[in-house]
Amino acid sequence: MDLIIILGILLALLFNFANGLNDAANSIATIIATKALTPLQAVLLAGVFNLLGPLLFTTAIAATIGSGIVDPEFLTPALILTAMVGAVLWVLATSYLGIPVSSSHALIGGLLGAGIAAAGFGAVLWPSLTLLKQVVAYGSGGA
Numbered sequence: 001m002d003l004i005i006i007l008g009i010l011l012a013l014l015f016n017f018a019n020g021l022n023d024a025a026n027s028i029a030t031i032i033a034t035k036a037l038t039p040l041q042a043v044l045l046a047g048v049f050n051l052l053g054p055l056l057f058t059t060a061i062a063a064t065i066g067s068g069i070v071d072p073e074f075l076t077p078a079l080i081l082t083a084m085v086g087a088v089l090w091v092l093a094t095s096y097l098g099i100p101v102s103s104s105h106a107l108i109g110g111l112l113g114a115g116i117a118a119a120g121f122g123a124v125l126w127p128s129l130t131l132l133k134q135v136v137a138y139g140s141g142g143a
Helices: 003-033 039-068 077-097 103-119 126-139
Strands: none
Touching: 003 039, 003 077, 003 103, 077 103
């Protein structure tokens, strides 16, 4: 198996771990507080669904993120791996410090940073980002 593929899989698993570390408590706090499940059962349940979510629904999300942020002409395996490393490090660092963070925003920021570093500001699809900002703002308005 190609080294890039192995690194991509490992980084995806690490990103999933960081996402669970950052967000899993939000989804299981009520279950534990109401004693519907034991903490161990709730953590195991969160782990299973944090693993299944990306495996089952990643294609649509990856297509949106992969084609709507950085010009596909500049998307290389190295750029994508760099973006994932940046996102993982950011989510792990902020989680360690207890700072709330969005894993999705970290991934988008990683892609932006890697794209700009690799090919300059012209690599970014700015009109798509404006639309993405509106969708994210609308989707998070109830939070």
